Amino acid sequence: MTITRRPFETDAAAEELAFVGKSPARIDGLEKVSGAARYVDDFDFGPDLLFAEIVESPHAHALIKRIDTAKAEAVPGVVKVVTGADFPFGFGLYMKDRYVFAQHRVRFVGEQVAAVVARDEGAAKRAAKLVEVEYEVLKPVFDPVFAATDDAPLLHPDLADYPHVPWFFPHEGTNIAHWRKTRKGDVEEGFAEADLVLEDTYEVPRYAHCAIEPHVVVSLYDRAGRLTMWSASQSPYTQRHVIAEALAPLGLTHQQIRVITPYVGGGFGGKAGVSMEIMGAALATAVQGHPVKLRFSREQEFYNTYQRQGLKARIKVGVKSDGTILAVEHTMHWDAGAYVEYGANVVNAAGLSASGPYRVPNIKIDALCVYTNLPPGGPYRGFGYSEFNFGLESHMDRIARRLGMDPVAFRRKNAIVEGDTLAYGEKMNPSGLLECIDKVAAAIDWGTKETSDDRHKVVGKGFALMWKAPAMPPNASSSSFLKFNEDGSINVTVSGMELGQGYLTVMAQIVAEVLSVPPEKIRIETPDTDRNPYEWQTVASHVTWGCGQAVEAAAIEAREKIFEVVHRVHGFEEDSLFLRNEAVHCATDPDFELPLRDFVIAGLETDDGSYRGGPIVGSGMFMPEFTSARSDPETSQGGHPNVHYTVGAAGVVLEIDRQTGKMHIRKTALAVDAGKAINPDLVIGQIVGGLVQGLATVLYEDMRWGEDGRLLNPTFTDYKIPTSLDIPEEIVAIIVEVPQPDGPFGARGVGEHTMIPAAPMIANAVEDALGIRITSMPVTAEKVALSLWEGEA
Amino acid sequence: MKLPITMTVNGETWPLDVEPNDVLLDVIRTRVGAKGAKIGCERGDCGTCTVLFDGRSIRSCLMLAVEADGHEIITVEGIPENGVLSNLQDLFISHNSFQCGFCAPGIVLGAHELLRDNPNPSRHDVQHALAGNLCRCTGYEPIIDAVLAAAEEARS
Ligand code: FES
Ligand code: FES
Numbered sequence: 001m002t003i004t005r006r007p008f009e010t011d012a013a014a015e016e017l018a019f020v021g022k023s024p025a026r027i028d029g030l031e032k033v034s035g036a037a038r039y040v041d042d043f044d045f046g047p048d049l050l051f052a053e054i055v056e057s058p059h060a061h062a063l064i065k066r067i068d069t070a071k072a073e074a075v076p077g078v079v080k081v082v083t084g085a086d087f088p089f090g091f092g093l094y095m096k097d098r099y100v101f102a103q104h105r106v107r108f109v110g111e112q113v114a115a116v117v118a119r120d121e122g123a124a125k126r127a128a129k130l131v132e133v134e135y136e137v138l139k140p141v142f143d144p145v146f147a148a149t150d151d152a153p154l155l156h157p158d159l160a161d162y163p164h165v166p167w168f169f170p171h172e173g174t175n176i177a178h179w180r181k182t183r184k185g186d187v188e189e190g191f192a193e194a195d196l197v198l199e200d201t202y203e204v205p206r207y208a209h210c211a212i213e214p215h216v217v218v219s220l221y222d223r224a225g226r227l228t229m230w231s232a233s234q235s236p237y238t239q240r241h242v243i244a245e246a247l248a249p250l251g252l253t254h255q256q257i258r259v260i261t262p263y264v265g266g267g268f269g270g271k272a273g274v275s276m277e278i279m280g281a282a283l284a285t286a287v288q289g290h291p292v293k294l295r296f297s298r299e300q301e302f303y304n305t306y307q308r309q310g311l312k313a314r315i316k317v318g319v320k321s322d323g324t325i326l327a328v329e330h331t332m333h334w335d336a337g338a339y340v341e342y343g344a345n346v347v348n349a350a351g352l353s354a355s356g357p358y359r360v361p362n363i364k365i366d367a368l369c370v371y372t373n374l375p376p377g378g379p380y381r382g383f384g385y386s387e388f389n390f391g392l393e394s395h396m397d398r399i400a401r402r403l404g405m406d407p408v409a410f411r412r413k414n415a416i417v418e419g420d421t422l423a424y425g426e427k428m429n430p431s432g433l434l435e436c437i438d439k440v441a442a443a444i445d446w447g448t449k450e451t452s453d454d455r456h457k458v459v460g461k462g463f464a465l466m467w468k469a470p471a472m473p474p475n476a477s478s479s480s481f482l483k484f485n486e487d488g489s490i491n492v493t494v495s496g497m498e499l500g501q502g503y504l505t506v507m508a509q510i511v512a513e514v515l516s517v518p519p520e521k522i523r524i525e526t527p528d529t530d531r532n533p534y535e536w537q538t539v540a541s542h543v544t545w546g547c548g549q550a551v552e553a554a555a556i557e558a559r560e561k562i563f564e565v566v567h568r569v570h571g572f573e574e575d576s577l578f579l580r581n582e583a584v585h586c587a588t589d590p591d592f593e594l595p596l597r598d599f600v601i602a603g604l605e606t607d608d609g610s611y612r613g614g615p616i617v618g619s620g621m622f623m624p625e626f627t628s629a630r631s632d633p634e635t636s637q638g639g640h641p642n643v644h645y646t647v648g649a650a651g652v653v654l655e656i657d658r659q660t661g662k663m664h665i666r667k668t669a670l671a672v673d674a675g676k677a678i679n680p681d682l683v684i685g686q687i688v689g690g691l692v693q694g695l696a697t698v699l700y701e702d703m704r705w706g707e708d709g710r711l712l713n714p715t716f717t718d719y720k721i722p723t724s725l726d727i728p729e730e731i732v733a734i735i736v737e738v739p740q741p742d743g744p745f746g747a748r749g750v751g752e753h754t755m756i757p758a759a760p761m762i763a764n765a766v767e768d769a770l771g772i773r774i775t776s777m778p779v780t781a782e783k784v785a786l787s788l789w790e791g792e793a
Numbered sequence: 794m795k796l797p798i799t800m801t802v803n804g805e806t807w808p809l810d811v812e813p814n815d816v817l818l819d820v821i822r823t824r825v826g827a828k829g830a831k832i833g834c835e836r837g838d839c840g841t842c843t844v845l846f847d848g849r850s851i852r853s854c855l856m857l858a859v860e861a862d863g864h865e866i867i868t869v870e871g872i873p874e875n876g877v878l879s880n881l882q883d884l885f886i887s888h889n890s891f892q893c894g895f896c897a898p899g900i901v902l903g904a905h906e907l908l909r910d911n912p913n914p915s916r917h918d919v920q921h922a923l924a925g926n927l928c929r930c931t932g933y934e935p936i937i938d939a940v941l942a943a944a945e946e947a948r949s
Contacts, residue, residue, distance in 0.1 A: 029886035032894030033901060034878060035829030035869035042828035212833050212841055212929050213895045265831070265895030266929050298834040500892025500930045681889050685935065689892065692932030716838035716927065724923040724933040731934065 019512035020745045023681035024519050026505045028263070028498060037263045040216045040232045045291040049218075050079055052283050052294040053124035055114040055131045056304070057106035060140035060373035060709030061153065064104055064113065064133060071130040072116055077123030080286050081131065083114040087282045091246035092341025093238065093273045095164035095177065097156060098376070100246065100282045106135070107155055107338035108375045109710045110303040112279060115294075117287050140373035140709050144333040145312055147175045148370045155338070155371040165473065167629040167641070168344055177336065178344040178369040180351025182423045183635040187318075190327025190362035194318030198399050202315065202391030203776035204759075206335065206703040207308040208301075209380055210721050213265020215305055216295040217277045219284035225251070227284060228258045231277050234267040234497050235537035236260070236527040242274040243281045250285055257281075260528045267499040268693070269379035272539045273342045275305050302714035306378025307703065309343055310335035313391040323405050325414045327362035330354040332388060336369045336377045343377035344369040349471035350384030352636060355423050356392045357433055357467035357647050358414045363423045373709050379539060381752045385468040386694065386759065390777055393464040393760030398773065407764065408441050408463050415465070416647075424636045429644040432738035433465070436649040436671035443669035443732040444651040450666070456659050459666070460769025463651045466756035469642035470540035470749060477623040478547035479533035482511065482554040484616045488582055488597030490517055494551060495527040495535035496543040501751050502682035503543050507551045509678050510744055514555035516579035517596065533619070541646070541749030544678065546622055548744035553620025565613035566594060569604040644740060646748050648672035650691070650757035652728075654765035661785030663699060663762070664729070671734035672753055676746035680735055687733035687754045694758025696722045702778050798862035802827055803871030811858040818842045818853040820861075821868065829869035829898040833927070840926035843899035844868050850906045852925075869898035872905060881905060881943040888939035892930035899926045904940045914944055 031037040069081040084101035092098045102113050114131050118124035141147040141155070152175055156162075160172040168178040191197050218230045227247075233239055236259040244254045264271060280294045296305065316329040332350060336343045351367030380386070400410035412434060420428045440463070441447075450459040481493045492511055498504045504526075508519040525532065535547060563574040566584050576587045579596075586592040603613035624643045631639030650670040656663050670687050677683040700720050704712040713719045739746030759777055767773050772787045795810040802825050809824055818835075821827050821844065833841035835854045842854040845867035853866075872879055881904055884890075891897045900923060907914055907922040914922070919940045920933070928936065 023889075025887050026889050026891075028894065029889065029891070030878075032891050032897045033869075033882045033885045034873070035827075035898050035901075037894050037897075038828065039831070039895065041832060042822075044823075044826075210929050211893070211895075212839060212927055213831070213893070214833070263894065266893040268929070295832075298836065298838075498893075500894065502889075502892070685889060685892060685931065688932040688934050689930050690932075693929065715836065716834055717836070721927060721929060722932075723925070723927065724920040724937065727920075727933050731932070 017513055017745070018516065019509045019519060020678050021676065021680070023679050024505065024509065026502055027508050027519055027524070028504055039213055039263050039265050040218060040230045041295060043218070043230060045218055048290050050117050050119060050287055050290045050292040051121045051124045052115050052117050052292050053128040054112045054279065055128050055133065057102065057109060057111040057113055059106060059135055059137050060109050061138040062106050062135035063138065064102060064106065065136055066134040067114060068132040069114065071132065072127040075123055075127040075130065077119040078116055078127045079119065080117040081114065081127070082283065082286050086286065089246045089249060091242055091274065091278055093242060094345045095162050095168055095341050097162045097177070098339040098341050100278050108373055109708065110375060111338065115279060115283055117283055117292055142372050142374060142705065142709060144310065144335040144370040144372055147372050148333055148368055150174070155373065167348065169633050175371040176368050177340045177371055178347055180348045180367040181634055181636060182351055182363060182365040184423050185362035187327040187329050187362045187364040191318040194326045195321040196399065196402055197316065197318045198395065198402060199316040200395065200775060202313045202394060204311040204387045204390050205777060206310045206374065207380060207697050207701055208703060208719060209268040209270030211266030211268055211270055214296045214298060214301045215271065215276050216293065217280035218291050218293045219280040220291040221284040221288050223289045226256050226258065227252055227281060228260065229277065229281060230260050230262070232264050232271060233261050233277065234264065234272045234499060234539060236529050237495055237534055238537045239274050239277055240529050243278060246278060247281060247285070258528065258530045261497060262526050264497055264499055267497070268381045269383065269539060270305055272379045272537055298716065299714040302719065303375055303711045306342065306380070307337065307375050308380035309337065309346060309377030309387065311387045313388060315391050315395045317395055317399055319399055319403065321403065323403055323410050323413050325358055325360050328355045328360045329364045330388070330392065331366045333368050333370055335372050335374060337372055337374045339376040340369050340371065342379055345471055346377065346379060346384040350388050352424055352641055353385065353467070353469060354388045354392065356389070357416045357465050359416050359420045365423065374705065381690065381693065382468065382756050383471050383540065383752060385466065386756045389464070389466055389756050390759040390763070393757065394763045394775065397764040397767065408437060408446050411463070411465055412437050424631060424639065424641060426640050429740065430738050431645065431647045432673035432736035433647040435736045436647060436673060439671045439734045439736065440649045440651045440669045443734065444653050444667055446651060450653060452655055457655050457657050458769045459653060459655050460765040461651065461653055462761040462765025462768060463649070464757035464761035464764060465649050466753055467645045467647045468753050468756060469645045470542040472536065472540050472542060474627040474629050475623055476536040477621065478535050478550040479621040480547065480550040480554040480619065481533050482558050482618040484596070484600035486597070486601045488517065488595065488600060489521040490515065492522060492524045492551060492554070493532040494524060494547055495529070495532045496547045497538035498526065499538060501686060502679060503538070505682065506544055506678045507548065510548050510552050511555045514552060514559055517582050541751040541753065545740065545743045545748050546624070548747060550620040550622040552744045553622065554618040557620060558616050558618030561616050561618065565604060569606055569612050644748060646673060646750060646753050648753055648757065650761050652761045652765050654762065654769060656766065656769050656784060658788060661781035661788065663781060663784070665695065667730040667732065668728045669732035669734060670754055670757065671736050672750045673736040673738050674750050675740035675743050675748035676737050677735045678745060678747050683735050683750055684733040686750050688731050690754025691731060691758055692722050692727055694755030695762070698759035698762045698777055698779050700778055700780055796859055798859055800861040801865040803867060813859060815858040816854060817856040817858045817861050820858040821853060821866065827868040827870050831895060831898060840899045840903065841896055843902045843926065845902055845906060850903050869901050872901060879905065880946055881908060881940065884939040884943045888935045888942065890931065890935045890939045896926055896928040900928065900936060907940065908944055908947065912944060912947055916941060
């Protein structure tokens, strides 16, 4: 059987879509509002469940001299105490620079040194405090710019030995774990021809994901030697793979590991890859036959899971007096933390794209992934783009103002369009960036000054663009199985995760469109690596686009099987058959109507009483076969690292109290080019949720560190995330649809993008209102007020 | 030393022996099995552990199980009547109010309490009532819209 993928154009043109482009309610809504939805911590594991507690380093950088577990082992209820000596295994997603438990050296405050497994949580906690660890304290380094110099203490003397993906370039003997260089044209020539060159630095601190569900994993290494893990994760298959690689010395193989991921209470990148779960896997092998639960406290959630990396960026932009951008030079020192096995790819993504959604003839980007003695950096919604976009979009605004140009007109003039050459030499995909710009400008009445009745308050408007491509290995793939049930309903297995974005519903709509079965009759099952087919990870805003293609292919395969059996029994040509309202119809015989439920399991009876057909199933797979990470390490030219970019624009009307700096968002608008919004209401959900998350990073969220490298605010009391009182007065969500030619029904991802423009648009609105420029995030009321006072003094 | 207590959870009577320092949230989850109450922070910041305690929303992570002796607890599982979801729950579904859903049980209870006490809430009243229930996914808008829609339907 051959699978023919009909191109998007014919889909759209041929007929009205019945389910795609509509906004049915989420298929997981009932489970979630009724309390039926089960998250990992909600499963019961019986009386032999054990609890783990980890022993953490109090030092940011130290050598481990001695560990004494005797006192901990003596605590009643303690079953096992393990240390790094028990699991001397490295692991990592893109670079194997991390250990299950610290080996000889600790590199951040909170790093796991040992763990206790006990019959109850209290015993585990008490015993963990009794594990004695003797350290030789070393000099830590926290500043990424200094850490990249030869004077800094060296954190990973073994850097040259770490296995890594071929697109990383570690610098042996330094703290530079990866250096992505992108060169296009000649920036020096560009600056020489420019009428205006502006150069400045921008700082972005670290941020916490703050998914409301903490990380939790329950692992059972059963008496037959199989390891089953129930994991709050975005990445069941990647977990299985990374854990199989790391624990191979214990005899574990992919086949012997099963990862089950039920609903997850938010991810935002924080539950991607493998972090604390590797400890759960290792501990299970130490207490064979007992399930063991490792659940992070809210504090641990802050300091020992991935954090969004800090960034110090130097940006230099040259323009002609008519506003044409000639050159962009962007040098980024990323505070990547103690281990960069995932974070180095964030740096890599930024290093390919930090010239932003602009047509720029001359580009020089240096993205340095620098080890520091802070917790491991990693993926966070936006994957590097939120971080660099603060500086870049602040800078573009300033350039426009210096030229005396309207900042929106400046952006419009330079906005990248389809066919423009990207920084790494490939061509830009179809894009509705100009439409996004115009719609946002209209939504916030750009160009019209607003005032306040309160004489202490001023109002400014800010604008910013955004773009982002999925950062994926060139062979990141997806697959799907589909089966019909007796009643004509459908079950689909995939291994993407429903993080809240609405993935399950969108997959159901895609199947619905192909097979004419309404989404409420389609069950998309959460992953179990024993049963559901492969998916790389639910990250990169790629599952609608990538897994959507696998699911569409599975549905098409099932449809072709349906048509084939109908052809065999009824004689109609297959290409005359089509599906409508859960039945097979025929273009050449309008009276023919065969309900799916009549035969998708039972088959079709023939004249002699025998049957044809059988249970209808389908399978689909997808890999972006046109991508390649191979390029010149000095220029990044020659490969095809990104599948496509999603673009958009956002604007804000910001009211500021001159006395206190307090800011109030009167209105904010965001437009994103979704290609095709398979479920517009869910896209709007991403716009609103992402914008609010992005606004929090600029207005008040901020990780504060002590001089010893300890996180000072690891609670929701001290690290404020938005409450229902902290939202903008009005949010305008705008969906633009310029189809992505290879996307399912033209769709591309939007999940991360919506938080990317939030930070610079606020900084730009502050300048518009007050004439002051804040170049470090967050742009708090305190900073605004202090800058005003300084200006007046 | 175990202490005997009796509490009502979702209309069922639960006689239990608990330790003096057992936290109500843990007892509700692991002894009674009402998993709607969730663990989000264990220090009163997030509201995922919200339950109705004699009809008032409280954070069950901040209460000891012994304090519930003789009291009535309602979790999200106890909101439907005769197996039928409340209109508020239906509207949360049709408004796509939740994404990951982890905050949903607490918010269902908080909003239920609000509508019971104030059938005519303003948008700000809703925001105020839910300010102790953190949601990282939605930006709150679709939650607030559903609560206001529920109030309006109840009035008409
Ligand atoms: S768990 Fe009770 S308020 Fe967070
Ligand atoms: S829906 Fe995810 S925390 Fe509210």
